[in-house]
Amino acid sequence: MTLRLTNTLTRRVEEFTPIEPGKVSIYCCGVTVYDLCHLGHARSYIAWDVLRRHLRWSGYAVTFVQNYTDIDDKILNRASEEGSSMDAVSERNIEAFVADMGRLNILPADRMPRATRSLDAIRTLISELEAKGAAYSADGDVYFAVMKHAGYGKLSGRDLEQQQDNAAGRVATAEEARKQHPFDFALWKGAKPGETSFPSPWGQGRPGWHIECSAMVREELGDTIDIHLGGADLVFPHHENEIAQSEAATGKELAHYWLHNGMVNVGGQKMSKSLGNFTTIRALLDSGVSPMTLRLFTLQAHYRKPLDFTAEALEAAATGWKGLNAALGLAAVGTANPEWPAALADARTRFAAAMDDDLNTSAALAVLFELAKPLRGLANRIERGDDSASDELQQDGHQQQLALLLELAEVVGLKHEAQASADGLDDAAIEAQIEARKAAKAAKDFAAADRIRDELKAQGIELIDKPGGLTEWLRS
């Protein structure tokens, strides 16, 4: 079976055929680095990470490029608010981005170009568009002329004729007045005195948002790439404009496949900075939600659908992850026999088929849970000190099952998490409490025993009674 993907360009699920057999070039729209990333970014980049891992698992050599937008009004505003510079704000948020993505087990892109370091490519592209009559300058700005480009609107299904009336109402600003058509957009913005700016043939200024992606795609991957990624909120105008610019300049199709992920919603509404209803990745992870729980949470829904972020759903994911995590934490011994027995071969096939079906991670995860189930039972028995369970785990069948589980979990980027590191009470204090509880139990003073357990639980320490009077504890 071959990979099938929903292509926004055609609004259909299509079989994926790369330009060059065995190779895939991907460009993913990155973040504007004016602030920390929130769960919307996490959802998006986890989805694309899974696409990338799946392609790799399927045998493709993947080149994955993701940009940083480090020239932007919001960054400049932030810099002036805190009395620092655009570079300082960008640098800080890029570091945070790398750290957050790392925690979520998202593979770093092969190359991460920045707008500030791609200015030559940007200026060259604008010049070409100007030479071809696709762009015009007005008062230090340079605009792309949408009416000159035949295919404008093909991605988002917009028709310029029909849209003009609606747009007319907002032709109020000075910028709108300079435009020949309301949908024309800035390729280069002239700088006002005192603004951070860069030199260009059109005077000091800075590039518009859309042109940087066109320039970086071309510089890093060429005129035509296989897959272009981004959030559904980028379809219009960002990606539409990117297509117009690139295709007007090169005369070639920019990308064969356009994939868009659905939004993360809060209370039925899109999570966004402007609405202020966002939770940053690090705030969530620092609150005790494990990275893999967040990953599982996002992968339980299809990447194109909206995903409602609720405490309840997150809790469900956390509990679900506990089970998978227990199985993934088992010790693999040596190399398992790669000749899968029929049942495992079948599971592997079903997993691959689900992933090939437009990244049906929800169905793929069901296979993971199925594989994990018996292993989870073993893990539990081993934890109780059941030696026969340890022996069973060594057997070829279980080792194979574990090997397959680990292999497939890797494809969706799930990996075992060790117990959370200690904080709060030190071990000796906990052990002392456990001894006290043991004494209470021996004296049949169960009320006292329960009180100790409850107190520890309130401090995040969970006690688990084992056979033989042993009590283990976990930080939860």
Place this chain on the structure above:
RNA sequence: GGCGGCAUGGCCAAGUGGUAAGGCAGAGGAUUGCAAAUCCUUUACCCCCAGUUCGAAUCUGGGUGCCGCCUCCA
């Protein structure tokens, strides 16, 4: 107003013509001083109406509700 998407059990969510995956929660049982964990068992006719079909959650038409984009946004 224009473009696009979605509606499946208490919650999340797969499933594009053949009789409803999976996770969470709940219930019953085993185990336990009680818990926790674990194991076993168990819980749906798929928003409404009409139609196509031997047969529809799945196709068609109509309706209702919700969301995204049209301004920066993953």
